[in-house]
Amino acid sequence: MLLEIEGLTAGYGDAVILEDLSVSIDEGKGLAVLGRNGVGKTTLIRAIMGHTRQFAGRMKWKGEDFSSVPAPDRVALGIGWVPQERDIFRSLTVEENLLVAQRPGRFNLDSAYELFPRLKERRRNLGDRLSGGEQQMLAIGRALMTNPVLVLFDEPFEGLAPVIVEQLEHAIKKLRSEFGFAFIIVEQHAQDALALSDHAIVLDRGKIVHSGTASELLADFDKTKSLIAV
Amino acid sequence: MSTSSATQGGFYSRIGIQGVTLVLFAGSIASYFLFPEHLALLTQLFVLMVFALSYDLLQGHGGIVSLGHAAFFGLGAYAAAILARTGYNDPLLGLVFAAIVSALVALVLTPIIVRGNDFTRLLVTLGVASLVYEAANRMRWLTGGADGLPDFEIAPLLGLYRFDFEGRTAFIYSFAVFALTYMFLWRVVTSPFGLALRGIRENARRMPAIGSPVRRHLAVAYTLSGGVAGIAGAVLAQTSRFASLDMLGFDRSAEIMMVATLGGSGHMVGVSVGAAAFGWLKDVLSTVSPKYWQLGLGIVLMLSVFVARGGIGSLLDRLRFRRSA
Numbered sequence: 121m122l123l124e125i126e127g128l129t130a131g132y133g134d135a136v137i138l139e140d141l142s143v144s145i146d147e148g149k150g151l152a153v154l155g156r157n158g159v160g161k162t163t164l165i166r167a168i169m170g171h172t173r174q175f176a177g178r179m180k181w182k183g184e185d186f187s188s189v190p191a192p193d194r195v196a197l198g199i200g201w202v203p204q205e206r207d208i209f210r211s212l213t214v215e216e217n218l219l220v221a222q223r224p225g226r227f228n229l230d231s232a233y234e235l236f237p238r239l240k241e242r243r244r245n246l247g248d249r250l251s252g253g254e255q256q257m258l259a260i261g262r263a264l265m266t267n268p269v270l271v272l273f274d275e276p277f278e279g280l281a282p283v284i285v286e287q288l289e290h291a292i293k294k295l296r297s298e299f300g301f302a303f304i305i306v307e308q309h310a311q312d313a314l315a316l317s318d319h320a321i322v323l324d325r326g327k328i329v330h331s332g333t334a335s336e337l338l339a340d341f342d343k344t345k346s347l348i349a350v
Numbered sequence: 351m352s353t354s355s356a357t358q359g360g361f362y363s364r365i366g367i368q369g370v371t372l373v374l375f376a377g378s379i380a381s382y383f384l385f386p387e388h389l390a391l392l393t394q395l396f397v398l399m400v401f402a403l404s405y406d407l408l409q410g411h412g413g414i415v416s417l418g419h420a421a422f423f424g425l426g427a428y429a430a431a432i433l434a435r436t437g438y439n440d441p442l443l444g445l446v447f448a449a450i451v452s453a454l455v456a457l458v459l460t461p462i463i464v465r466g467n468d469f470t471r472l473l474v475t476l477g478v479a480s481l482v483y484e485a486a487n488r489m490r491w492l493t494g495g496a497d498g499l500p501d502f503e504i505a506p507l508l509g510l511y512r513f514d515f516e517g518r519t520a521f522i523y524s525f526a527v528f529a530l531t532y533m534f535l536w537r538v539v540t541s542p543f544g545l546a547l548r549g550i551r552e553n554a555r556r557m558p559a560i561g562s563p564v565r566r567h568l569a570v571a572y573t574l575s576g577g578v579a580g581i582a583g584a585v586l587a588q589t590s591r592f593a594s595l596d597m598l599g600f601d602r603s604a605e606i607m608m609v610a611t612l613g614g615s616g617h618m619v620g621v622s623v624g625a626a627a628f629g630w631l632k633d634v635l636s637t638v639s640p641k642y643w644q645l646g647l648g649i650v651l652m653l654s655v656f657v658a659r660g661g662i663g664s665l666l667d668r669l670r671f672r673r674s675a
Contacts, residue, residue, distance in 0.1 A: 169559065195561025207556045209549050220545035221560035266561050 121183070122147045122302055123168070123270060128177035130167040136175060137163040138326045145270070145302050145319070152313040152334055153306045154348050155323035161306040162204060164323070165272045168304075169201050170194050196223070200268030204275045204306075206259040210248035214239055217247055217258055218265050225267025227299060232261040235291055253284035260291070264299075273305040277312055285312060292316055310348060314338045322347045370619050370666055371532075378525055389517035395629040396524035397586045398609065400531050402625035403618060404578035405606045410616035411539050412571040413551030414463065417472050417603055418479025419579055422452040424598025426580025428486065428493055431593035434502040441504050441513075441523065445584050452580025453573050455482075460569035476600075483598045498594030499587075513589065520589040527585050528622075531578060536618060538574070547571055548616075612654055613661050620663020627662065 124144040131137040137160045145151045153161050166172045168179065170191035179187050181197055189197065209217050218232050218239075233240035236257040242250065250258065256276060263271055273292075277285045289312060295301065307313035314320055314334045322330040322344075330337075330347050337344045381392050401423055408414045426448035433439070433447050462474055486493045493499060506512045511519045538544050546562045557564045587593040596602065605628075613624020631650060635643035658665045 171558075191558035192561050192563045195559075201559045203556070203559055207553060207559065209552050211548060211552050212545060216545050216548075219542055220549050220562070222542055223561065262560060 121145070122149075122181070124178075124180040124183075125168075126178045126180070128167060128179060129175040130163060130172045130177075131175065132163075132172060136326070137172070138167060140177070141326070141328060142177075143321055143328065143331075145304065147269070147302055148296070148300045149302050149319065150296070150317035150334075151302075151304045152310070152317035152320040153304060153323060154310045154313065154320060154344075156348060157308075159323040160326040161323055162274055163326075165201070165274050165304065165306060168194075168199065168272060195266050195268070198267070198269035200263035200266050200271045200301075202256075202259050202263045202271065202273045202276055204278065206255045208247040208250065208255050208258055208262075210246060212247055213243065214245050214247065214250070214258055215243040218261055221262045221265040223266045227264045227267050229265075232265065235264075235295065236261055253280050253287070256280060256284075256288060257291075260288070264295070269301055271301055271303040273303060273307075275306055275308065277307060277309055285309075289316060310344060311338070311341065314344075374619055374622055375529065378528070382521055382525075389521045391630070391633055393517055393520045393524045393589050394586070395626045396521075396528040397582050397589075398629045399528050399622045399625040400524075400585065401579055401582035401606055402609045402613065402621045403531055403535055404575045404582060405610050406613075406615060406618065406621045407535055407539070407547075407571060407578065408575040409607075409610055410621065411544060411547045411551065412568055412575075413547075413554075414568060414572060415468050415471055416475040417600075417607070418475035418477075418482075419575075419606055420598055420600070420602035421475075421479040421482040422456060422576040422579035423583035423586075423602060423606075424486065424593075424595075425455055425482065426452045426583030427587035427593040427597045428499070428583075429580065430584035430587045431499045431502055432492065434504055434588070435499065439503055439505045440509075441507055441588050444504070444588055445527070445581055448580045448584030448587075449577040450580075452583070453577030456576025457569070457573045459576075460572050463572050464565040464568040476603075479598070479600065479603055483595065483600075486595055486598055493593075493595075496595060498592060500592055502591060504588045504591065517589070524585050524589060527581060531581065532618065532622065535578070539618070543567065543570070608651060611661060612651065614658075614663025614665075615661065617661065617663025617666075620661050620666055623666070624662045 121144050126142050128141045129136060129139050141164070143151070153164060155161055163172055167174065170189065174187055178185050186194065186197060209220065212220060215229070218229055222228070238254060239257055239261060242254060247258070260276065276288060292303070293316065305313045305316060314337055317334040320332060320334045320337050321328050382389070385392065405416070405419050408416060408419070429448040429451040430444040433444050459478060463471060466474065487495055504513055507519055507523055513519045539547070546557065546567050549562065550557055550564050550567060554564050583597055586597065609625045609628045610621055612628055613622070614620035632643065632647060635646040639646070
């Protein structure tokens with residue numbers, strides 16, 4: 121197993137958001153995390169990155185507990201994060217935004233430009249002169265520059281036009297086949313997320329209320345919708 | 351390796367010498383022939399430029415404000431002077447020694463600098479600088495106290511060029527130090543480390559998301575900046591053959607903050623030009639009126655806020671865009 125989470129209870133300050141949550145992901149697999157707003161999806165991602173308070177449970181990376189590894193060093197383990205806010209550095213150019221995250225590995229500047237030619241066209245633009253879709257491409261490209269084994273996508277399609285969403289989905293599929301990384305995707309658009317993933321969990325109030333393969337959730341999507349809307 | 355916009359292109363663009371920087375370097379060299387009577391002043395301007403670049407690495411790139419940067423400048427000056435008095439008076443050896451001493455002191459201070467916010471940093475740096483000042487004042491046996499350290503000789507540069515009375519060697523020496531410092535710092539700020547510093551300045555909270563250790567980066571920047579400030583101080587001590595308490599003082603710390611603001615923080619050419627302009631203006635004004643020169647300086651600084659918001663650097667950028675448009 122690449123990542124194993126066992127009985128994770130996490131939150132912020134004294135507030136518990138996730139309770140006794142267990143989930144795991146294998147190398148090269150995709151996991152969709154579904155659920156309404158505020159059920160703890162983003163908290164799960166933040167917990168994996170070390171940005172929450174962990175009250176209980178264990179998180180293992182390739183069999184070793186990494187609960188005490190500081191946040192920046194988790195990137196060195198091989199976990200890449202595409203945050204919901206995108207957090208493009210506005211005072212850096214597109215190219216500098218990519219280079220600032222660079223770690224040695226197969227994925228480099230050329231790979232990023234090959235994946236998103238749009239970014240190459242805009243390479244000298246400052247980060248604040250980008251459309252929402254371009255920002256998301258840049259956020260994804262920047263996370264990949266750290267050469268992760270597991271990528272965490274937090275609402276990557278939020279607020280984007282369908283045609284852009286399609287482009288991003290295509291890019292994620294292409295990346296999987298070429299670079300073979302695993303990913304966790306948190307999405308409101310359940311259908312899009314399921315189409316990309318192998319497994320899925322549905323969260324409600326910080327707990328897993330359903331777990332299954334993505335295809336079975338897609339096949340009976342009406343039931344899936346009712347699960348999410350509980 | 352990477353193909354960043356800054357590292358692409360020829361050798362000269364790799365060390366930051368292109369466009370307006372080229373003009374700055376050419377102007378610096380030309381000043382030797384244009385103002386042969388003022389080589390001593392020009393030497394001091396180069397010293398101020400190096401000092402300003404060191405402060406800019408800290409504040410303009412790393413976003414670390416400091417009200418005590420002169421501590422490292424002064425430490426460098428005293429280190430070079432004290433070493434020269436022991437008989438090891440080779441100028442380059444003195445430079446290296448000063449850089450090491452200043453950088454080491456900066457390194458020791460990093461734990462209290464990197465945590466905290468801008469406000470606590472202002473207080474801490476101010477406090478540390480006061481401590482260093484007072485220590486230098488008390489340790490008369492080492493520093494000469496309030497009288498400073500006057501009598502020491504500096505060996506010829508590279509064993510060949512004596513520091514002459516007209517200040518020709520001093521000019522060339524200080525210009526060379528400035529040029530090398532500039533090229534070195536250019537490489538630093540355009541490296542992934544330099545980009546990370548700018549990222550930290552903009553949004554430190556998010557840097558761990560891309561695996562960037564904020565505190566370690568800030569510590570490196572602070573140490574490096576301290577070392578370069580020490581080099582500037584050493585050049586001043588060596589070329590003036592004097593080290594004194596005012597090189598450590600609060601006035602000098604405040605001055606370098608003004609210089610960075612006037613030059614346009616984060617803009618290396620702007621900061622260099624700003625330092626030269628500031629030093630020159632100070633000299634002119636104090637000649638015009640030894641009593642009221644600070645008034646003139648204050649007026650110019652206040653005007654600069656209206657005329658050149660973002661400093662000389664942003665003026666230069668606007669000029670360049672207009673030309674290319």
